[in-house]
Amino acid sequence: MNIVVTGATSFVGTGAVKELLRRGHHVFAVLREHSAKADLLLENHKIPENLTIIEEDLGNLGNLVNRIGEPCSVFLHMGWRGAGSNSRKDAGVQEESVKDSLNAVRTAAALGCTRFLFTGSQAEYGIHNTLMDENIPCRPGSPYGEAKLKVRHEAEKLCRELSLDYGHACIFSTYGPGDHPWSLISTCIGTFLKGGHMELSDCTQKWNFLYIEDAGRALAALAEYEGRLLDHGCVYNLGGPMEETGPLRNFVEQIYELCGRRGSFEYGLRPPNAEGVVNLIPDIRKMERVAGWRPEIRFEQGIRNILRKL
Template sequence: MNIVVTGATSFIGAPMVDKLIGMGHDVYAVVRPASKNIARLDTGRERLHVIEMNLEEADRLDGAILMPCEAFFHFGWDGAGSENRMNRDVQQKNAADSLKALEGARKLGCRTFLFSGSQAEYGIHREAMMEDTPLNPVSEYGKAKVDFGRQAMEAVSRWRQEGHDCHGDSCADRASDHFRYIHARIFSIYGPGDHPWSLVESCLKTFPAGGYLSLGECTQMWNFLYLDDLLEALIALWLSGAEGIFNVAGESGETRPLREYVRLMYEECGCHGSYSYGMRPQNAEGPANLIPDVKKLMEATDWRQEIPFQEGIRRLIQRKNI
């Protein structure tokens, strides 16, 4: 199949490109012009087609991709780092650009549009987060993800109605009648290619070297999912025929106090170095608990988490030759 991936050089996008090509699909990887991260893609592969285009032009992708496409994986989103998560202008532009990507997918004849939502859409909660849990995002990042999801579902519903109202084969939008929108609310992911300032990367850099790590309180409940398991979950959602909103995170047994995760990483690194709590401020969203409920995902697909946290950390340690 022909598949479009935006944000194709990102932490999630680049390995998704690799996975889809490995499954035998042709991938149209949308990257910024003169992207500094293009080296993350093996551009010499036969089934990889790199499209240099800004996301604000994504509604015109049909002018650059001349083949009909089956699916559209949308990971392109600027300003996900802490410095821009509270910047309303940056985040609302992301939502507007993503609507153009949605339109681009429709023009390409895609049957599925999968969007990388976020746990930040929920805001601060003390209980388990289910897909129908009220949304109270704190950051502009979370608010923009919510705004886009609402507008996207409204657009898809409108397209379907237009398709139903068409008669005969002459209606250009007839294919929109079968357009599926998947909103994957992704929780905390770790793995190869993660940001160097993430908690996991900071621990795996500091502890083996015998260094000291200053941490926040780390008293909140948390849930980590290894990158490979995330990719399998997103593929499973695409292939299942499901649509709607789905939490994508580790299974319930992976939810534990964040301090427990730190302790496990410290032990896997041979108990070298040291760390202390309460020395750093909270992130942009504040002291959020991550208690995801993934029953809906597991009921809709045959996906099951394969890599528990300690195994994932061991894999990263091996990759880094620690």
């Protein structure tokens, strides 16, 4: 299939593109002009034969119709302005991303796509203390979560009007090689390996981690699904193994052990983030039931994979 991917050099985007290429699809990867991350998509310093890189601003996605010049099957939209922690609080920036996303739907229809996939976020759900399935009430606590939820509602409506299938992948917490250096896992590994000290919050909230390769396989499974995703409801949770969900401090302590018990850490020294104490308890059984996907990489193996690549 010909598959258009925006946000192709983001952490999750890179994982998805690599998996789609591995499965033999032709990917049109849309990057910002002069992107410094284009090398992330290369294999042995070369562009794969089934990859076409297109530089285009998220505000001008309509230009892709002429630039691609051939029919496509799936449009995977992961491009988002203001995904960083500070920008997530900027309602104006988030609204621009909503407009970009809806324009991406129209572009997908013009390209002849039959399916539009969007990467949403657990931030849409807000704070919950119970198992979070796709039908749990949404109470986003940030402009970022509100914007992602707005796309869910408006993109589904627009897709139905344009006769497009719609899948909304609600992604929980991802990790793996290439993760952001400021993430909790990256910071813990970097600090412990240097023998440093980690000052942490209480870390008592429930958490779950999804390995990047499993995330890529999940998005590829949604792209390849032979039926209509909308027939099962448009939202699909993507999370790690459900049996591994537990207090965040359990994951910190696993990392500490795998780093050879170097360095030190202390709980209760940092306040919760601006949204409060958030639990991540994803129910991913719908993805298994509908798309035949389940995560394969357990947390210990994922951390070992990261350590081997350092």
